[in-house]
Amino acid sequence: MDALVLKSTGSWYQVETLDGIILEARIRGKFRLVEKDISNPIAVGDLVRIEEDPNFEDTAQIVEIYNRKNYIIRKSNKLSSKRQILASNLDLGLMVASLVAPSTSRGFIDRFLACCEAYHIPAAIFFNKTDLLEDDGIELSVDMAKEYSDLGYETFVGSATTGHGTEELKAFLFNKTSLLAGHSGVGKSTLLNKLYPESLAKVGAISKTHLKGKHTTTFAQMYVTNKTRIIDTPGIRDFGLVDIVKQELAHTFPEFRYHMSDCKFNDCLHINEPECAVKSAVEQQIINPERYYSYLSMFHNEDSFN
Ligand SMILES: Nc1nc2c(ncn2[C@@H]2O[C@H](COP(=O)(O)OP(=O)(O)O)[C@@H](O)[C@H]2O)c(=O)[nH]1
Ligand SMILES: [Mg+2]
Ligand SMILES: [Zn+2]
Structure with a gap:
């Protein structure tokens, strides 16, 4: 039977069968790792083949993992050379940003976009918490949204609390697998609750035995509802550019690509x-200097790479 991995804790997995049944699962035997230096053989978003576990009722064994369409990798931690697959088979990277409480820096947004570019995953941004903004703040949100949509990214402006702008986002997310990113406190959980209240209730209800008592909130979790799949990634502060070499960084900025020839x-x-030609486009403000500063800061920060 085939199933989708909803959660991976490293030892236990939560999978959903094609019939919509959610099971806990573990790996049978050892998996040959396709990628080098990867610490987790199975990631959220993976499509796997499962069989019943003869030793535990209601538990499955993962016996095969199907080829991934794509994936995002990060370093397991700063000191380790091990890399971790954050999520796989993505249609979209969705950044939730906010101008206030807490404010999301452009550098953070640009790094996320560069990461998505590096893995050829389309990216979108939801500028949240407009209900907390005065007119000039809303204007700034709208301007930034326009600027990023001119670069080719889908953008939305609204509020997870009031629901403003969320219906448009919901329509856009329909039938996609999206990775949700953004600083803690920016409104990711609130947004999910607004968009898919029924799905979150379902996930809450099935949490049992093995996953209980572990630090489940530190793991990415996929929510599935009515042909829409969202992966919430708590604690993801930093999207590194682990698979990018410095010489290729500029290629992850679409407006640079246009000029660099x-x-x-x-x-x-x-x-x-x-x-x-890139610098001269910056001087003429054809390229937003803020984007160029993001490029410089990523280029000069060794932590961005490897
Ligand atoms: N005023 C306002 N508060 C929001 C909005 N979205 C989230 N919040 C609040 O921001 C705080 C953090 O939200 P949460 O969803 O937990 O953020 P997460 O860490 O990204 O999941 C909570 O107190 C939410 O009620 C919004 O659009 N407007
Ligand atoms: Mg949250
Ligand atoms: Zn140049």
């Missing part, structure tokens, strides 16, 4: 080189 040097890094 006009740079004098083929291997231009758009930092100090003469006759750099």
